[in-house]
Amino acid sequence: MTVDVQTTRERFEESLADLEVPVTRTEPTALESALEEIVREPAIGTPLEFEAVSLPDWIDDAPTPATLEAATTSVTSASFGIADYGSVVLPARPDGSEQVSLFPELHVPVLRESDLVPDMPTAIDRLGPVLRDGGSAILATGPSATADMGALVRGAHGPKAVHVVLLGDGETDE
Amino acid sequence: MSDAGGRRSKAAHIRRLLETEGDAVEENTIGFNRGRYESVADLEDYEELKSEARAIKEDAIERLPALIDELTATVEENGGTVYLADDAADANRYIREVASEQDADRLVKSKSMTTEELEVNEALEADGVDVVETDLGEWVLQVADEAPSHIVAPAIHRSEVDIARLFNERFDPEEPLETAEELTAFARERLGGLIREADVGMTGANFITADSGTIALVTSEGNARKSAVVPDTHVAVAGVEKIVPSVEDLSPFIELIGRSGTGQDITSYISLLTPPVESPVVDVNEPDVAFADRDDDREFHLVLIDNGRMAMREDDQLRETLYCIRCSACANSCANFQSVGGHAFGGETYSGGIATGWEAGVHGYDSAAEFNDLCTGCSRCVNQCPVEIDIPWINTVVRDRLNRGGDEGQFEFLVEGLTPDEEPGGIDLQKRLFGNYETLAKLGSATAPVSNWLADAGPARTVLERVAGVDSRRELPAFKRETLRDWYESRGPRIDAADAEREVVLYPDTYTNHVDVDRGKAAVRVLEALDVRVRIPAVPESGRAPLSQGMIDTADERASRVYAALAEHIDAGRDVVVIEPSDLAMFRREYEKLLPEASFDRLREGSYEVLEYVYGLLENGTDADALGGTDAEVAYHSHCQQRTLGLEPYTTTVLETAGYDVLESDVECCGMAGSFGYKTEYYELSVDVGDRLREQFTTPAARDRIVAASGTSCEDQLGSLLERDAVHPVELLDPRRRSGR
Numbered sequence: 001m002t003v004d005v006q007t008t009r010e011r012f013e014e015s016l017a018d019l020e021v022p023v024t025r026t027e028p029t030a031l032e033s034a035l036e037e038i039v040r041e042p043a044i045g046t047p048l049e050f051e052a053v054s055l056p057d058w059i060d061d062a063p064t065p066a067t068l069e070a071a072t073t074s075v076t077s078a079s080f081g082i083a084d085y086g087s088v089v090l091p092a093r094p095d096g097s098e099q100v101s102l103f104p105e106l107h108v109p110v111l112r113e114s115d116l117v118p119d120m121p122t123a124i125d126r127l128g129p130v131l132r133d134g135g136s137a138i139l140a141t142g143p144s145a146t147a148d149m150g151a152l153v154r155g156a157h158g159p160k161a162v163h164v165v166l167l168g169d170g171e172t173d174e
Numbered sequence: 175m176s177d178a179g180g181r182r183s184k185a186a187h188i189r190r191l192l193e194t195e196g197d198a199v200e201e202n203t204i205g206f207n208r209g210r211y212e213s214v215a216d217l218e219d220y221e222e223l224k225s226e227a228r229a230i231k232e233d234a235i236e237r238l239p240a241l242i243d244e245l246t247a248t249v250e251e252n253g254g255t256v257y258l259a260d261d262a263a264d265a266n267r268y269i270r271e272v273a274s275e276q277d278a279d280r281l282v283k284s285k286s287m288t289t290e291e292l293e294v295n296e297a298l299e300a301d302g303v304d305v306v307e308t309d310l311g312e313w314v315l316q317v318a319d320e321a322p323s324h325i326v327a328p329a330i331h332r333s334e335v336d337i338a339r340l341f342n343e344r345f346d347p348e349e350p351l352e353t354a355e356e357l358t359a360f361a362r363e364r365l366g367g368l369i370r371e372a373d374v375g376m377t378g379a380n381f382i383t384a385d386s387g388t389i390a391l392v393t394s395e396g397n398a399r400k401s402a403v404v405p406d407t408h409v410a411v412a413g414v415e416k417i418v419p420s421v422e423d424l425s426p427f428i429e430l431i432g433r434s435g436t437g438q439d440i441t442s443y444i445s446l447l448t449p450p451v452e453s454p455v456v457d458v459n460e461p462d463v464a465f466a467d468r469d470d471d472r473e474f475h476l477v478l479i480d481n482g483r484m485a486m487r488e489d490d491q492l493r494e495t496l497y498c499i500r501c502s503a504c505a506n507s508c509a510n511f512q513s514v515g516g517h518a519f520g521g522e523t524y525s526g527g528i529a530t531g532w533e534a535g536v537h538g539y540d541s542a543a544e545f546n547d548l549c550t551g552c553s554r555c556v557n558q559c560p561v562e563i564d565i566p567w568i569n570t571v572v573r574d575r576l577n578r579g580g581d582e583g584q585f586e587f588l589v590e591g592l593t594p595d596e597e598p599g600g601i602d603l604q605k606r607l608f609g610n611y612e613t614l615a616k617l618g619s620a621t622a623p624v625s626n627w628l629a630d631a632g633p634a635r636t637v638l639e640r641v642a643g644v645d646s647r648r649e650l651p652a653f654k655r656e657t658l659r660d661w662y663e664s665r666g667p668r669i670d671a672a673d674a675e676r677e678v679v680l681y682p683d684t685y686t687n688h689v690d691v692d693r694g695k696a697a698v699r700v701l702e703a704l705d706v707r708v709r710i711p712a713v714p715e716s717g718r719a720p721l722s723q724g725m726i727d728t729a730d731e732r733a734s735r736v737y738a739a740l741a742e743h744i745d746a747g748r749d750v751v752v753i754e755p756s757d758l759a760m761f762r763r764e765y766e767k768l769l770p771e772a773s774f775d776r777l778r779e780g781s782y783e784v785l786e787y788v789y790g791l792l793e794n795g796t797d798a799d800a801l802g803g804t805d806a807e808v809a810y811h812s813h814c815q816q817r818t819l820g821l822e823p824y825t826t827t828v829l830e831t832a833g834y835d836v837l838e839s840d841v842e843c844c845g846m847a848g849s850f851g852y853k854t855e856y857y858e859l860s861v862d863v864g865d866r867l868r869e870q871f872t873t874p875a876a877r878d879r880i881v882a883a884s885g886t887s888c889e890d891q892l893g894s895l896l897e898r899d900a901v902h903p904v905e906l907l908d909p910r911r912r913s914g915r
Contacts (some may be wrong), residue, residue, distance in 0.1 A: 062466055157395045
């Protein structure tokens with residue numbers, strides 16, 4: 001079992017490397033210092049959906065349309081990650097997590113290593129019940145991009161850069 | 175297109191596009207095409223995924239009425255509204271009503287070809303609604319007042335420099351814009367402001383799941399996400415064929431669509447929105463209210479479009495079109511599209527190979543007729559389609575239907591006697607001439623060399639060009655007085671039946687039999703060197719020539735005659751060996767549509783491309799020493815249809831076994847494509863396509879090599895592009911080559 005998790009994480013990290021998306025692994029207790037290294041202020045976020053982990057208080061976790069426009073970085077939790085593609089699954093919640101992940105220049109998705117799945121069929125199987133229950137989600141892979149202006153440009157309507165934070169198993173025994 | 179004036183104006187249109195848009199289109203489509211080959215190579219189960227995707231679409235279209243009902247119930251239960259629009263006018267009326275109820279001043283859109291089909295922008299603008307395209311490519315086109323040239327990358331025909339010039343003229347920014355980075359930042363800023371103040375957001379849908387009411391959007395820019403969630407009203411517009419039964423069905427499509435289209439493993443965002451979404455509205459009028467404190471009452475309208483689709487579903491030939499996921503693989507892998515893009519290779523809305531089916535189904539045959547001829551049937555798109563649609567067949571069927579609806583030919587009386595086809599009157603003379611090539615060839619050989627002198631004489635070429643659109647810049651094939659069959663009949667077999675390893679029927683295709691007799695003789699000597707006894711019976715033309723002109727009944731009749739001529743040989747244990755790949759492709763691919771299944775299977779399993787057959791003999795232990803061969807360097811261009819059948823590796827392997835050093839081309843098609851390059855209106859396009867091959871074969875590594883090509887028309891095209899003769903690979907194996915003859 002441990003071996004499987006290890007392999008899936010390595011595959012996830014390899015996929016992110018192909019996308020030139022940096023990834024930081026940290027234990028829950030060290031999340032704040034990890035974010036200090038990554039985040040460029042002003043920063044907004046939405047409450048992380050993991051037990052016993054929360055955003056540091058220097059990240060505004062009750063964003064408004066005004067702070068959304070002004071923010072440089074956003075930090076939100078991802079429901080899970082897809083190792084084959086380096087994708088993170090971003091939920092659309094009433095607290096605005098979807099917009100918050102989209103508008104600022106840098107998006108920092110936070111997800112647990114134990115929430116990595118190996119491939120697309122597993123990810124979609126996992127989303128089936130969520131969507132049938134009225135939920136929405138974005139499979140986000142790297143930053144937004146466009147080639148419409150004659151050359152590939154990172155950062156179209158969405159973030160120019162993504163930095164993934166992977167939380168180690170220390171935070172929960174589930 | 176049956177008159178000289180029509181051909182001239184078509185040629186002029188193509189020439190203008192080649193000059194203005196050709197370079198940008200070529201660079202982008204070839205980039206996408208290369209990306210696709212690389213990206214799908216990473217998928218271990220690519221073929222299985224395609225079959226899975228195909229099966230899901232077949233099933234969904236089969237039970238579409240029930241799925242529409244299920245989806246409607248699901249969306250309504252979720253709190254949205256579904257409107258099933260009969261046609262564009264009906265859809266536009268409903269959408270205008272929604273905008274009017276919202277008092278909408280501005281509607282922001284993400285990219286959607288279906289809304290282009292409806293021309294919904296114009297309908298809304300007539301009501302005074304400010305419609306803003308937020309996809310950057312679509313926005314460029316909106317600013318330039320142009321139509322998309324590609325279904326996925328709509329501004330593919332415009333370069334960075336072009337767009338900078340456009341923006342600087344239109345917007346007069348303080349600092350002139352130059353780079354793609356600057357242009358993107360400018361557009362993001364400007365469109366961001368417009369989205370913020372929009373009243374309605376409109377998206378298309380790549381897929382819709384009936385079980386959850388989820389709209390799946392495949393994008394990279396993030397504008398679809400903004401358009402869907404910033405305003406409080408979301409209108410999604412989608413053809414009914416976008417519905418799949420369940421969320422779980424999405425998986426193969428998500429894995430295939432980005433790879434098949436732009437060559438990305440996955441696009442930046444696969445948005446799976448189940449509207450009305452839980453995300454809060456981004457309300458500029460309440461800038462300081464926290465999102466978490468809002469209680470929005472979102473509105474969602476799903477507008478499902480019929481507009482001819484339910485009739486396509488009932489049409490046995492057009493139904494497959496509905497499986498299309500609009501990935502653009504057929505456009506990007508198409509040699510003609512790579513040269514001219516969707517402004518020539520497209521109808522009112524859709525462009526690329528599959529567009530013929532879409533245009534015939536949603537706008538009618540006149541729209542399909544504008545570009546249907548640009549499909550040469552080269553079949554390179556067939557293996558690239560993620561839902562396994564036989565796109566060339568759809569093009570052929572539409573061509574056939576167009577032939578039947580055509581005007582009476584002006585010069586009908588001239589060719590009636592020369593054209594023993596099964597087609598009705600009214601078919602274009604040019605098509606009829608090329609479709610009946612076998613008859614011309616028989617007559618040509620019988621009267622050679624006089625027929626060649628006459629055909630080549632100035633007055634004859636002028637008439638041919640004016641009446642039938644045969645371009646006088648092309649050299650016409652010269653018919654040989656002694657056909658391959660005549661030669662073999664007088665020469666006789668050199669291998670005794672008792673000594674023979676195998677016995678084969680060498681298929682005397684029209685070109686080998688009447689024009690390039692040498693390659694037929696070489697094939698006989700090669701087979702005999704491997705102890706194979708050869709027969710060359712009279713077998714009719716395969717039907718390729720008429721099929722390529724959309725003359726399906728004639729091709730069908732040929733298929734029956736070919737089968738009748740070959741069946742007894744196959745039953746007697748004789749293998750059918752074919753030199754011309756386009757004829758072999760008939761036996762192995764198109765005959766599936768023309769013969770009973772058992773007959774098709776028998777002929778398919780019993781027929782071989784000549785080098786494939788040689789490979790098989792060598793693999794089974796026959797000694798290669800008897801073959802000709804040297805250590806010379808060869809530049810080899812396989813044939814489009816041969817590559818679709820996956821047969822080109824046999825040729826390269828056999829040539830290497832014989833000692834040659836082989837360099838292979840990687841262009842999709844030589845551009846000649848049978849009769850295509852002979853047609854006045856397409857001559858320049860044919861040369862432009864061929865130029866990519868010319869470039870590959872004139873590099874320092876290739877320019878001194880022997881040029882070999884498997885197809886007749888590839889040989890002709892290479893011969894005129896490179897000004898040196900090309901040979902068939904089997905001629906390189908001719909034992910006479912070794913003996914220094």
